[in-house]
Amino acid sequence: MARSAPASKDSSKPNTAVQTTAVAQSLPSDCPPDVEQLGRSTWTLLHSMTAAYPERPTLTQQSETRQFISLFGKMYPCWSCADDFRSWMKEGGNEPRVSNRDEFGRWMCEAHNAVNVKLGKKSFDCDKWEERWRTGWRDGRCG
């Protein structure tokens, strides 16, 4: 479970508090992740999964992808983040769209933007999802 506050003195319990950014920045890199570190790593995984998703997925692949997202929403180890993510998916039009790579990539971008908005961050231009996560930017800086 990602942290949001200083460690409990009870070492038998996992540290479930959320670390503030200021404190987290001073922590060594081999400490348990806080919510921000966990989030960055997780978005990298999720967007990379959309980048690797087939252009023409089989029905089985689509079904397994929906199952993965559903389980992810139950198991993401920041419980309040997971609760909000599941609530967002239940809103009209926000259920996972997985019928092809571009659709899945855009859906993930929209899911990420919902969190960005909640946290007061800038929305990402979802027309650019593939340049950011699959092909690299058109200016060639990604090689």
Ligand code: FAD
């Ligand atoms: P991140 O938001 O982690 O983004 C990483 C990189 O992705 C960015 O640098 C940018 O290049 C790219 N990017 C940004 N937006 C998009 C997009 N829409 N589409 C494609 N690429 C994009 N934190 C909380 O404090 N509270 C929460 O409730 C919460 N809920 C979360 C729910 C989920 C499912 C996940 C995976 C994370 C959640 N987080 C939450 C973590 C939060 O989203 C960020 O990961 C964290 O705040 C670090 O933010 P960041 O600014 O470093 O970049």
